[in-house]
Amino acid sequence: MNNESVHVAIAILYQQNKFLMQLRDNIPGILYPGYWALFGGHIEPGETPEVAVKREILEEIGYNLPSVVEFGCYTDERVVRHVFHAPLSVELNQLVLNEGWDMGLLTLENIYQGSCYSQNAGEVRPLGNMHQKIMLDFIRTNQQT
Template identity: 70%
Template sequence: MSKEQVQVAIAILYRNNQFLMQLRDDIPTIPYPAHWALFGGHIEPGETPEIAVEREILEEIGYVLPPFAKFGCYPDETVVRHVFHAPLLVELDQLVLNEGWDMGLLTPDDIRKGKFYSANAGAEKPIGSAAQQILLEFMEISH
């Protein structure tokens, strides 16, 4: 491990067998630009992953997480992803997208296909490989 891995906390938010995902901004300097990903972000110094995921979801979509559970931890060369899951108990129009290009509820078929249409982008956009892997595992275990 050459440099310290970034620690992030992300959430699988589900409703009616669909998964809420964020289309990341199309900025070449960020990981997975213009890809669908899970909501969440960096764990700040002194934060636990649990506190970070609650803060990030509130910041990104204005959603107060209901009781949630840890799904797993996914480390790779650059990042350690702490993954939680919780139900999405509100309609999409009750969320405010404060970060990202778009958001949408993706079906298991969309996730397996690896791409999803964004009205904001006016095109199908790929699902980030890490998010796709996590969701495929989650769907397998939760059914």
């Protein structure tokens, strides 16, 4: 890992065996354009990952995260992802999508398949590889539900 790595904080938000994910904007130059991914974003200087994930979720979907639990850290050559999880305690229609192309509650089947239909895109879109891996790890770790 080098000093060029970007640190981000992302959240697995779940509700009745479904997981809230964002369909990223289909813009060239961003990571995973047009892919389903977890909500979250860059950690600002001086911010802890926990503070960052709460701020990002509030900015992106207007949801005030009551508390989060750290799940793990996933590192590749470009990004260090600090992953948290929390229950989503509001209905989807109470959230406001401020960033991204679409959002949805993905089922276990969607996550295993690695794709999900998007109403806004009008087509099935893939999950980002790293995001699918994180979700599968989380599902495996929480099989007791």
